[in-house]
Amino acid sequence: MDAQALGLLIILVTGAFSFFIGRKLSARWRARKDAKRRAEREAAESRQVRRARQRSQKR
Numbered sequence: 001m002d003a004q005a006l007g008l009l010i011i012l013v014t015g016a017f018s019f020f021i022g023r024k025l026s027a028r029w030r031a032r033k034d035a036k037r038r039a040e041r042e043a044a045e046s047r048q049v050r051r052a053r054q055r056s057q058k059r
Contacts, residue, residue, distance in 0.1 A: 001009075042050065 045053070
């Protein structure tokens with residue numbers, strides 16, 4: 001295997017690895033951000049709205 005083919009193989013493998021790591025980290029970041037937004041929205045709810053939501057989730 002010559003140096004050019006080896007270099008291309010290394011680039012492809014590291015590129016694929018970087019792509020999948022980026023997707024995984026992005027999904028975690030998005031999930032944390034969504035959880036934070038949901039917590040902020042629920043904290044701003046009145047007690048009546050919060051209890052109504054909890055009752056509907058039990059069903």
